[in-house]
Amino acid sequence: MSLFVHRPHNSGHYTIEACETSQYENHLCAILSLPLGSTSLKVSSAAMLNIIGTSSNMAEVMNFASKCIKTDGCVVTIMGNSDSEVHSCLRPLLKALPSGSTKEELTMYAPETSAQGSVIMGSDSNLPVILPAAHILDWFKIPYELTIVSAHCTPDHLVKYARSASSRRLRTIIAGAGGTAHLPGMVAAMTMLPVMDIMQMQRGIPVETVAINSSMNAGLLAVWILRAGIPHLFADIDAYLRGLEGEVIVKVKKLEEVGWEKYEVK
Structure with a gap:
């Protein structure tokens, strides 16, 4: 019942953990026409502390919570339900x-239910090619959003769209673009969601295409997908990306120091 009973948050925990009878137990008793339990405070005083994580990594919260659990009279409640x-x-x-x-x-x-998938294209001329993907999502009753995001004409919108994808609860992105086809790569660079590109693949064979001679990217793409069910991968991926960023920064500094004429590519 914790998902469905409306209550002001802080006073709610007072009536759940600090009283002789939880508000949820009394709620069920009321529905079933059973005698209500005592609502008296079972301790002389009570206090509530909200601990808010700064990332999707639960370790920073769990380290604190594990110490609280060992404290007499302390009750720990882990909240992780999104609005959706x-x-x-x-x-x-x-x-x-x-x-x-x-x-x-x-x-x-x-x-x-909010959209779980995203189908984007570089221009409306790509619509006939991208529609089969939308039809598949419709067939499986997967909610999605379909829109135009141009890497060349609307670069600011592309950045905002890609970086907000995770916070908007999207789980995967299908990106189709013609011409120079920069859209999929740019979107993938700004989100940890799996991004799929449309290439010359046989219908009915779901292949998330990667560059020729780039099996490394195939492995990374598998990690990106699997991380949905393995929480620690969020932190691992973040560390990996920061490592790539660090490598580039080192190269930039070296290039500035020695000049491009003396710079050696390794």
């Missing part, structure tokens, strides 16, 4: 319950 997860749980319940709520009210309190 709450909405996806809430919508079926609201639909099933007898109610006089209108369709507009249902959408307001439990909106439809």
